[in-house]
Amino acid sequence: MTDNKIRCALVFRIDAAVGSTSGVTLLAKYDFSSDYEAHSGAATEGTLYAGRGNYGEAVSMVIKNDPPGVAEVGKVGGFKVVQSDAHQVVYGGDSDGLCLAVVTGLRYPSRVATQMLTECYGEYSTKMGDEIKDAATNSLNRKSKPILTKFCKKYDDVNNVDKASALIGKVDGVKVQMQDNIATMLQNMEQTEAISDQANQLNEQASVFKKQSTDLKRQMKCKNLKMTIIVAVLVLGILLVILLPLISKAKKASSDAENDDGTNP
Structure with a gap:
């Protein structure tokens, strides 16, 4: 899952004979989220994550192949980050063999996961330290659940921490x-x-x-x-048509009058 959410928190005991099948013991596992990589087979070499039922086995194999680095006495350290195509696991351990791991989405900041494991270690080692040395596989699931639940809820939203x-x-x-x-x-x-x-x-x-x-x-x-x-030409033409006969008649009448005056002494 390429998100920034927590999937699972796990507690392991790393025995002195690291590298053998019995070198890493899963003491407790808390499935905080139901969103897992789709895979129904068992964990195999080189495969970081298997189906939900084999989740602890897959992370155990990662730790067995590459254990946490050296830590100071009484502190968790030697943190390592391993990624698959869909998830990442961040884990660290102390000098007594107690190892805490958290599985997250790929975008979950590894520094925040380290901070979560460091804080969780302080409470877990104090409350469960006497039982870790001789505990059998998955024997601490019930007792570990309140502590693992607390820190998964607190650190699931990285913006809050x-x-x-x-x-x-x-x-x-x-x-x-x-x-x-x-x-x-x-x-x-x-x-x-x-x-x-x-x-x-x-x-x-x-x-x-x-x-x-x-x-x-x-x-x-x-x-x-x-x-x-x-229009002007037409008016002028009409006027000429009307006036010319009148003028002609007037001239003729004037001429006739002059003639009449000349014939009468």
């Missing part, structure tokens, strides 16, 4: 918020660009409309001027 992890969590939250803000800004920019394109299109259409209006106005002026000229 590790300031660095809590800070990383906050940073991740800020990063997510920033990513959301950037995505929103990009979306707004796209919308702004779309609005700008529409505005440009409207400006182009307005320019075309203005040009068409100007051309139409010019055409209308020319047409109105032509109509005015035509």
Whole structure:
């Protein structure tokens, strides 16, 4: 599981004859989570994790192949971290052969797992120390459960016990918020660009409309001027048609009157 959760806590006794089949004894195991690697077979050499029923055997094999380093008297130390494709196991021991191990998801900080085992060791060795030396396989499950449960619950959420992890969590939250803000800004920019394109299109259409209006106005002026000229010519023609006969008659009447005056002394 590529998460940061605790799977299981285990207690072992490492005998002096490390490397033999009986060198590592599983004294107690507490399954804190039911999420395990899907595997129904038994633990085999080179396989870190098997099915849930063989979980203790698999971790025992890891410790047997690579025991904890040397620790100070009365303290747990020599911590080691081993990973599979889905989980990691962190374990350490003291100078008397007591070994504590915890199985977590791959993203669980090993430094926090080490801190958990160190704190758990202080309480466990004090309460169970007299029984560890002669205890048989899985004989301390019931007595160990309250202690293992306590520390699994306390350390399951790394943000509650590790300031660095809590800070990383906050940073991740800020990063997510920033990513959301950037995505929103990009979306707004796209919308702004779309609005700008529409505005440009409207400006182009307005320019075309203005040009068409100007051309139409010019055409209308020319047409109105032509109509005015035509009307003026027509009016002038009508006036000429009306006035010319009248003028001609007036001239003729005037001429006749002069003739009449000349013939009468």
